[in-house]
Amino acid sequence: xxxITLKEIEKVYNHTSxxxxxxxxxxxxxxxxxxLAIVGPSGSGKTTLLNIIGGxxxxxxxxxxxxxxxxxxxxxxxxIEFRLNHIGFVFQAYNLIPVLTAKENVEFIxxxxxxxxxxRDRRSIEILCSVGLExxxxxxxxxxxxxxxxxxxxxxxxxxxPSFVLADEPTANLDSASAESLLDIMEQLNRKQAMTFLxxxxxxxxxxxxxxxxxxxxxxxxxxxxxxxHAV
Amino acid sequence: MLAGIAWKNxxxxxxxxxxxxxxxxLGLCGGLFATGIMVGIAESMVNxxxxxxxxxxxxxxxxxxxxxxxxxxxxxxxxxxxxxxxxVGLKGISGRVKIEGxxxxxxxxxxxxxxxxxxxxxxxxxxxxxxxxxGKYLDSTGxxxxxxxxxxxxxxxxxxxxxxxxxxxxxxxxxIYGAFRITGLFExxxxxxxxxxxxxxxxxxxxxxxGTPIVHEIALRLVNGKAMPDxxxxxxxxxxxxxxxxxxxxxPELKLTAELTNVSMLFxxxxxxxxLLFGITNTMLMSVLDRVREFGMVMAIGMKRKxxxxxxxxxxxxxxxxxxxxxxxxxxxxxxxxxxxxxxxxVFAEGLSLYGISSMLYPTIPLELYYELGILxxxxxxxxxxxxxxxxxxxxPADAIRTYV
Numbered sequence: 001x002x003x004i005t006l007k008e009i010e011k012v013y014n015h016t017s018x019x020x021x022x023x024x025x026x027x028x029x030x031x032x033x034x035x036l037a038i039v040g041p042s043g044s045g046k047t048t049l050l051n052i053i054g055g056x057x058x059x060x061x062x063x064x065x066x067x068x069x070x071x072x073x074x075x076x077x078x079x080i081e082f083r084l085n086h087i088g089f090v091f092q093a094y095n096l097i098p099v100l101t102a103k104e105n106v107e108f109i110x111x112x113x114x115x116x117x118x119x120r121d122r123r124s125i126e127i128l129c130s131v132g133l134e135x136x137x138x139x140x141x142x143x144x145x146x147x148x149x150x151x152x153x154x155x156x157x158x159x160x161x162p163s164f165v166l167a168d169e170p171t172a173n174l175d176s177a178s179a180e181s182l183l184d185i186m187e188q189l190n191r192k193q194a195m196t197f198l199x200x201x202x203x204x205x206x207x208x209x210x211x212x213x214x215x216x217x218x219x220x221x222x223x224x225x226x227x228x229x230h231a232v
Numbered sequence: 233m234l235a236g237i238a239w240k241n242x243x244x245x246x247x248x249x250x251x252x253x254x255x256x257x258l259g260l261c262g263g264l265f266a267t268g269i270m271v272g273i274a275e276s277m278v279n280x281x282x283x284x285x286x287x288x289x290x291x292x293x294x295x296x297x298x299x300x301x302x303x304x305x306x307x308x309x310x311x312x313x314x315x316x317x318x319x320v321g322l323k324g325i326s327g328r329v330k331i332e333g334x335x336x337x338x339x340x341x342x343x344x345x346x347x348x349x350x351x352x353x354x355x356x357x358x359x360x361x362x363x364x365x366x367g368k369y370l371d372s373t374g375x376x377x378x379x380x381x382x383x384x385x386x387x388x389x390x391x392x393x394x395x396x397x398x399x400x401x402x403x404x405x406x407x408i409y410g411a412f413r414i415t416g417l418f419e420x421x422x423x424x425x426x427x428x429x430x431x432x433x434x435x436x437x438x439x440x441x442x443g444t445p446i447v448h449e450i451a452l453r454l455v456n457g458k459a460m461p462d463x464x465x466x467x468x469x470x471x472x473x474x475x476x477x478x479x480x481x482x483x484p485e486l487k488l489t490a491e492l493t494n495v496s497m498l499f500x501x502x503x504x505x506x507x508l509l510f511g512i513t514n515t516m517l518m519s520v521l522d523r524v525r526e527f528g529m530v531m532a533i534g535m536k537r538k539x540x541x542x543x544x545x546x547x548x549x550x551x552x553x554x555x556x557x558x559x560x561x562x563x564x565x566x567x568x569x570x571x572x573x574x575x576x577x578x579v580f581a582e583g584l585s586l587y588g589i590s591s592m593l594y595p596t597i598p599l600e601l602y603y604e605l606g607i608l609x610x611x612x613x614x615x616x617x618x619x620x621x622x623x624x625x626x627x628x629p630a631d632a633i634r635t636y637v
Contacts, residue, residue, distance in 0.1 A: 047634075051630045054532070056532055056628075056629050056630035057630050076537070077536060077537065080531060080534055080535070080536050080537070081534065081536070083532065083533065083534050084533065084534025084535075085534070088533075089529075089532055089533050091529065091633055093525070093633075095525060095526065095529040095633060097237065097526060097530075098244070098526075099237065099240035099241055099243075099244060100237065100240070104233075107233070108233070108237075108530075109533055109534065111233050111234075112533070112534050112535050112536075112539070113534075156533070157533075160533075160534070
């Protein structure tokens, strides 16, 4: 079964005054272990699509099924709870909490899940080690490089044990070495832990690594290419 | 952990936090000190009345309360006073003869209340003996001695050792005159009392009146004024034939002043906190607006709105509490220092004495006011949370995470 199913998704902004269509009839299935990049020029609807898949926005029409649950008409608080337990987020600007250490940032999401302290400790250290930050566990974001901060963000996204991770332009603020290193880690997590990643990106480095590339233009899905054997 | 994050967050912008902390601390310190002064003034008025005239409890006959005639005295007063010596927590007891009369000097005359006392017993109830500013207190050694207020002496144009004629109604209604020698002048801090009261030895009054000694009023002074309600109810049940009243019954205006002062000062502090509420709200609002992206992120990853609100509430409470604790500590220090040294208001002594306020002021604050203040602070923090909290929880995560401040 697909972990994400989009059926005829339409998104229109200002639909009561001057309608601005952002997505037009998008249908899509994302399978477990996909390493998928959503690409397209600015204004093509990448971010809107990512927001709708991530439950941060609701479609004007159509259905979004995540793990078989229709999230397209969920109430805001139900949606927050759903995001907490099913979706991991990695943002372009890292968005770590500056007053917390790397470990505390990773723990934070587990705190929201009411996971006991001992389990939080164990899991946060384990995940930070898996992204190569065992030496920087107690460092605050201001003491980390951009690449390291983004790795903490990946660790935080994984800490809640989500069904998939949505990464919005994750390499946009990183130099080449950091971007390659981050993609290595994500690819490894995809391969070893079967974690599904969806990227919204302009970055050719990400596109090169993606197993499947979906191209949007003017809110329409214009191509869906599988690059390797893992993809559908 | 939420509390830990909230605590760390208030120190993210140290300058901003320090400005509001200083405002809260100074506001509360100033408010508490002003409250201490006002409560001190109210206490001074009460203490002046208790110390120089009323004592804590007074006993009269019902007839005397209705009509203060000379014959409405307490029967078997000596025996009653003897019994009253067994009251637990009693500091002193004084039987008084009280007669309305006229004090005359060669210059003029003035209506006065003549209080005949046993000088030693009276000294255990009131502090008149300690307030003699010229001459000496009654000592039972000389006949027809009188101590009068400095204000009355000025009015009658008399001084220590001057002669004063006291006229008052006798047992049969005829006017009795007696010449007295002024042995001392007192100044209590209450101009009205000093202008209208004279103290004489009860033996002199008895001799002038003829017949057996009489007592119109028994005044009791307790070691601790807080024991007054218990003593009062016990005396009332034991001696139902008498009118037994506390200073609160005898001077209801003082009771009202004391109670109103506490309430009005609580309002005063509430007004200060209400003003500070806007400052705290502004600080928290700036803090929220600086962290729009962060709030968007936490809501995106799964932090519920009520938890976001709770975090802002905790930050506001911490900010308010830190400022309040500093302000309260500074206030307590200021009040304690001035409570021991006193504040000398002798420049205003003339005016203050008209209201029975001592020119040495000792600021003080009742303990319960601190509890009430604590509750007000929590409500202030809650009030200051509302707008920033709603602002944060109404953010749309999708937009907020792409906001660059």
